[in-house]
Amino acid sequence: MIRIGVDVGGTFTDLILVDQLNNEIHVHKVPSTLDDQSKGVIRGIKELCEKAGVPVSEVDYVLHGTTVATNITIExxxxxxxxxxxxxxxxxxxxxxxxxxxxxxxxxxxxxxxxxxxxxxxxxxxxxxxxxxxxxxxxxxxxxxxxxxxxxxxxxxxxxxxxxxxxxxxxxxxxxxxxxxxxxxxxxxxxxxxxxxxxxxxxxxxxxxxxxxxxVAPRVNNYIDHLVNALDDAGVKGELHIMQSSGGMATSEMAVDKPVTLLKSGPSGAVLATAWFGELEGIENIISVDIGGTSADISVIPNNTPKIINPRDCEVNGYPVLVPMIDVETIGAGGGSIAHIDAGGAFRVGPKSAGSTPGPACYGQGGENPCVTDANVVLGRLDPEQFLGGDLKLHSELSYKAVEEKIASQLNMSVEEAALGILKIINNNMALCIRAKSVSKGIDPREYALFGAGGAGPLHIVDLAETIGTNLVIVPNYPGITAATGLLVGDIKYDYIKSLITRFDRADDEMIDSINAALEELTNTAKAQLIQDGVDPENIEIERIAECRYAGQGFELRAAIPDGPVTQESMKEIVQNFHAAHEEEYDHHFPNNIVELITLRIVATGKTPSLRLPKIASGERLNPNEALMYVRDSIFEVDGEIRKVSTPRYDRSKLLANDVVEGPAIIVQRDSTTTVPPKWQAAVSENGTLFVAHKVIEGGPAKLVEKLFAKVGV
CATH class of the missing domain: 3.40.50 (Rossmann fold)
Incomplete structure (x- = not known):
C-alpha cells in the first residue's frame, strides 16, 4: 500500500510518501500556491512520486491537511x-x-x-x-x-x-x-x-x-471538488481523505457534507505526529511546537494524548463552533515573520509574514523586510547553499542588508545584535504562548519535553527550551514534514451526538431505556458510515461518552460510558468518571453534588495502517567524522556575550543510532536544520529521532545516550 500525506502551509506544501510493502519513506517540499492550493498539491505529488520511482496511478491514499477553511475565517x-x-x-x-x-x-x-x-x-x-x-x-x-x-x-x-x-x-x-x-x-x-x-x-x-x-461551505466544497478532479486528471486513482479539527480523517464526501469540521485541519497533523513519536520513544509528556514559514502551532500533550478543547472554549477567530477540536494554539511566529520597529519605537517581530511570495529578503524575490529566516542566515545558523537541499539558494547579503537598514541602524546596534534580538523576541512570543497553555492550567512546562516540528522548529527549539526551562528537546526524523507525517498516523474518525437531558438521581428504567436506544442508534449510524467508507468491521472502534455537568454548572465535561448496556450500576460509574474528569480539569470535585447528563456522544474510529519507521544501524560514535560536512562560524550568545564560534556541520542522514554530537553544532537535512548550541548535546535513537539535552553527562557515547534516556525516565 502506498500513501501520501500532504499538508499545505502558508509558505510550503509538505509531502511524505510511505511505501508500506517495501518499508520506504520519501519526503518533499514545494512552495505553496495560495491562489489555488491544489496546484501546489498536484505538483508536489507528481514530483514526489517521480523522486520515489512510484507511478502516480499506484498511490492508494492521498491524506490531506488543509487551511482553506481556516483562511476563510481569517480573511x-x-x-x-x-x-x-x-x-x-x-x-x-x-x-x-x-x-x-x-x-x-x-x-x-x-x-x-x-x-x-x-x-x-x-x-x-x-x-x-x-x-x-x-x-x-x-x-x-x-x-x-x-x-x-x-x-x-x-x-x-x-x-x-x-x-x-x-x-x-x-x-x-x-x-x-x-x-x-x-x-x-x-x-x-x-x-x-x-x-x-x-x-x-x-x-x-x-x-x-x-x-x-x-x-465556509461553498469555497471549501469547491476546493475539494476541484482537488478531486485535479487528482483524477493527474492519474491519481487513490482515495482522498481530509484531516478534521478533531484529529480524525474524513472522506472527501464527508468533509463536503460538514466543512465546519475542517477549521483546524492544518495544525492537527503535527499534534498527532508529536503524540505518535512520544509513544514510539517512550516520552509521555510533550509540548509540540510546529514552526513553519508563517505561523507556529503549539499544543500541550500529556500522556501522549492530544487534548480535545472543552466545548465552552471552542471558537475560531472569536466565533464559537460546537465541533470537536484538538487543543492547539496558532500564533504569528514563523520563518517569514517580519521584524519591524512600530510607531512607538518598539522592536517587534510578527505577526505579519512575508509568506513564500516575496518571502524573506534572502529569497531574492523582491522582499525587503527582515524576517526570522534572515536573522538565522545572518547568525550563520542557516547555510545559504543547504536550504531545501540546495533547491532554493539563499542570498546572505540581502539578509544582512535588510537587518541592517530596517532594524540595526534604527536601534544603534550591530547587525548581529539585531539578528539575535529578532530570535529572542520570536522565541519569547512562543514561550508566552506555551506558558498560557501550560502554567495557567496547572502544568509545569519544565517537566515536559519540547518537540521541534516544522521547517523552522529545530532552528529555534533549543533556545525556546532554555527560555522556558526544560532540559529535553526532541526532533523527529523529518521535522519539516511533521504535519504531513501526522496525516499518516491519523485514523478515520467521526463524532455522532444526541442531546438527552436528565439528572442521574432521577434516571428511572424508562430513561435508561431511552439512553440505551439512543446509544444503539448512534452506534449503528457510525458503523454504517465507516463501512460505507471502506473500513473493515473488525477495524472499527466505538468510544461512548456522556457529556455531563453538576446541576447549575454552565458547561459539560466528558465522562466515559462503560461497555455493555447502560444499567443503574453503570450510571453510578458514569457519575464517578465525571467526578474524575472534573478533578483532572479543575483540581477539585463535589462528590455529593447532583450530576446531569446533557449529551450522548459516539466517537467512531476506523483504524488504518499506521506508520513504521525503519530501524537504523548503531554507530555509538562521538562527533562522528563520517557525518561531518564542514566547519563554519556561527554566532551564539554564551554567558551573556555574543560570540562567533567555530561550528561543525553534520549531515543528519549519516548519523547512526547512539551517535552523539556535542554543541556547538548544526545538523543539516533537506527539510530542516537543527541548532545545537554550546553546552547542549544531541543523541540519536534507534528510530532516527534526535534528542538534544544540556551538556551535563560525561562518558562514552553509548553511556551518554543511556543516561540521556534515563534522565527523562525511560
Whole structure:
C-alpha cells in the first residue's frame, strides 16, 4: 500500500510518501500556491512520486491537511449566508452571550457584531415553536412564511441557506421540513440545518456553528471538488481523505457534507505526529511546537494524548463552533515573520509574514523586510547553499542588508545584535504562548519535553527550551514534514451526538431505556458510515461518552460510558468518571453534588495502517567524522556575550543510532536544520529521532545516550 500525506502551509506544501510493502519513506517540499492550493498539491505529488520511482496511478491514499477553511475565517471572505430562524430570535447571532473578550475595554471589536456571519437583513423570522424539554410542537411551522422567506433570500442572491430553529436539537422536524421547502423552490442552493451540523443545546453556539458551516461551505466544497478532479486528471486513482479539527480523517464526501469540521485541519497533523513519536520513544509528556514559514502551532500533550478543547472554549477567530477540536494554539511566529520597529519605537517581530511570495529578503524575490529566516542566515545558523537541499539558494547579503537598514541602524546596534534580538523576541512570543497553555492550567512546562516540528522548529527549539526551562528537546526524523507525517498516523474518525437531558438521581428504567436506544442508534449510524467508507468491521472502534455537568454548572465535561448496556450500576460509574474528569480539569470535585447528563456522544474510529519507521544501524560514535560536512562560524550568545564560534556541520542522514554530537553544532537535512548550541548535546535513537539535552553527562557515547534516556525516565 502506498500513501501520501500532504499538508499545505502558508509558505510550503509538505509531502511524505510511505511505501508500506517495501518499508520506504520519501519526503518533499514545494512552495505553496495560495491562489489555488491544489496546484501546489498536484505538483508536489507528481514530483514526489517521480523522486520515489512510484507511478502516480499506484498511490492508494492521498491524506490531506488543509487551511482553506481556516483562511476563510481569517480573511473574512466567506459566503453570503441567508438564515431562516424562529420568530423573535433573529438577533441571537448579534446578542450572543453579552460577553466581551476584554471586559473593561470600550474600544474592542466584537467579531459577531462587527463582521456577522449572517447579515441581519438575511436573517428571516419564521413562525414556529417547539417546547422544552421534550421537543413537542407548540406552534406549527408556517410553511407559507418559509416560502416567502426563500423567495426573499433568492432575490437577495445569497450563496447558501441555513435553517436554525429554537430547540431543534430536541426535535428536528420543523428544520427538516423547512429545508425540504428550500430545496423544492431553489434546488441548486446549498442548504444546511443546525440540527444536522450541531444537534446540541445552547441556541447561540448552535446557530453560530451552523452559520460558520454555511459561511465556509461553498469555497471549501469547491476546493475539494476541484482537488478531486485535479487528482483524477493527474492519474491519481487513490482515495482522498481530509484531516478534521478533531484529529480524525474524513472522506472527501464527508468533509463536503460538514466543512465546519475542517477549521483546524492544518495544525492537527503535527499534534498527532508529536503524540505518535512520544509513544514510539517512550516520552509521555510533550509540548509540540510546529514552526513553519508563517505561523507556529503549539499544543500541550500529556500522556501522549492530544487534548480535545472543552466545548465552552471552542471558537475560531472569536466565533464559537460546537465541533470537536484538538487543543492547539496558532500564533504569528514563523520563518517569514517580519521584524519591524512600530510607531512607538518598539522592536517587534510578527505577526505579519512575508509568506513564500516575496518571502524573506534572502529569497531574492523582491522582499525587503527582515524576517526570522534572515536573522538565522545572518547568525550563520542557516547555510545559504543547504536550504531545501540546495533547491532554493539563499542570498546572505540581502539578509544582512535588510537587518541592517530596517532594524540595526534604527536601534544603534550591530547587525548581529539585531539578528539575535529578532530570535529572542520570536522565541519569547512562543514561550508566552506555551506558558498560557501550560502554567495557567496547572502544568509545569519544565517537566515536559519540547518537540521541534516544522521547517523552522529545530532552528529555534533549543533556545525556546532554555527560555522556558526544560532540559529535553526532541526532533523527529523529518521535522519539516511533521504535519504531513501526522496525516499518516491519523485514523478515520467521526463524532455522532444526541442531546438527552436528565439528572442521574432521577434516571428511572424508562430513561435508561431511552439512553440505551439512543446509544444503539448512534452506534449503528457510525458503523454504517465507516463501512460505507471502506473500513473493515473488525477495524472499527466505538468510544461512548456522556457529556455531563453538576446541576447549575454552565458547561459539560466528558465522562466515559462503560461497555455493555447502560444499567443503574453503570450510571453510578458514569457519575464517578465525571467526578474524575472534573478533578483532572479543575483540581477539585463535589462528590455529593447532583450530576446531569446533557449529551450522548459516539466517537467512531476506523483504524488504518499506521506508520513504521525503519530501524537504523548503531554507530555509538562521538562527533562522528563520517557525518561531518564542514566547519563554519556561527554566532551564539554564551554567558551573556555574543560570540562567533567555530561550528561543525553534520549531515543528519549519516548519523547512526547512539551517535552523539556535542554543541556547538548544526545538523543539516533537506527539510530542516537543527541548532545545537554550546553546552547542549544531541543523541540519536534507534528510530532516527534526535534528542538534544544540556551538556551535563560525561562518558562514552553509548553511556551518554543511556543516561540521556534515563534522565527523562525511560
Amino acid at each position: 473574512r471572505n466567506g459566503a453570503v449566508v441567508g438564515m431562516l430562524t424562529t420568530k423573535n430570535y433573529r438577533d441571537i447571532l448579534h446578542i450572543a452571550r453579552h460577553k466581551k473578550a476584554q471586559n473593561f475595554s470600550i474600544q474592542q471589536d466584537l467579531p459577531w457584531q462587527a463582521n456577522p456571519l449572517v447579515l441581519r437583513r438575511n436573517r428571516l423570522p419564521i413562525t414556529e415553536k417547539l417546547a422544552a424539554p421534550d421537543g413537542k410542537v407548540k406552534v406549527p411551522l408556517n410553511e407559507e412564511e418559509v416560502r416567502q422567506a426563500v423567495s426573499q433570500l433568492k432575490e437577495a442572491n445569497v450563496d447558501v441557506v441555513v435553517v436554525s430553529f429554537l430547540f431543534s436539537f430536541l426535535n428536528d422536524a420543523h428544520e427538516n421540513r423547512a429545508k425540504e421547502i428550500v430545496k423544492e423552490m431553489w434546488p441548486e442552493v446549498l442548504c444546511f440545518t443546525s440540527s444536522e451540523i450541531a444537534p446540541q443545546m445552547r441556541e447561540y453556539e448552535r446557530f453560530s456553528t451552523a452559520a460558520m458551516n454555511a459561511y
